[in-house]
Amino acid sequence: MRRLLLLVLAALVAAFGAFVVGMRRKSPILQDRLRQFSKRVMTPAVLPTAGTAGQGNGVVHHRGRTSGREYATPVTPVPITGGFLIALPYTSRVDWARNILAAGEATIVHDGTSHRVVDPAVVSYREVAELLPRSARIGARVFSMDEFLRVRAAG
Template identity: 30%
Template sequence: MFPNRLRYFNKRFLNRFILKFAGYSRNSFAVVRHVGRRSGKTYETPIMVESRGKEFIIALTYGPHVDWYRNLLAAEQGSLIWQGKTYTIGKPEPMNSDVARAEFPLPQRTILRLLKVQHFIRVASSVVEPART
């Protein structure tokens, strides 16, 4: 029951705060833009990512049943704002958790271990444009 309360708090309150700096500063937070499977509405969600060449590795901190991930799977694409640029991202693919976690810098890797994050995905990307401020 506690994880659901924490997820609710983060979704309703903490995410709004993180969205103010995610995607623009040099940190592991990015903003994923996705279209709702049923609503067709565009959403923005802060996520933890690491860049690897033309791919991004994304931590599914709440597991694979979150709306933004299911929306990306359904659409097979979305966009990602990271370090001041907007990227088009393709269909997400599951990734081995040990391999994925090792790609993150030590502070984030430690946080991911403490949170017991077990699910990661990778997405191919291409730069579209500088992100709007």
């Protein structure tokens, strides 16, 4: 029994190590699978409470750049003076980020409050590291996240 437990533990450690390496190297295969899992499983599970008071995550409402359709995507916005930062672990090529960049605006619901945001820009970790909480800096370093979406509060 103990040998089986050690084997399972070793397999979990190896899987986590492979995950970290894949994320750090921006493996297209891993990132695509994670995005699909997130869309199909995590988004429906998280979206009902995302953005409500007391939640760490939020929701970004944006319009499709080709379809014109309205979308809601759970994100983890970090409030900064005059706006928000949102980590882009799958790079800025994800649809929701491309939609916001194309439109130049979106709405973020965070901690129970809706915020219209404008002037989206992809910025590097180096540019915003000092604005991030310690936990976000650790996550960014572990997973080699170099891109963040910076948005400014509208008017």
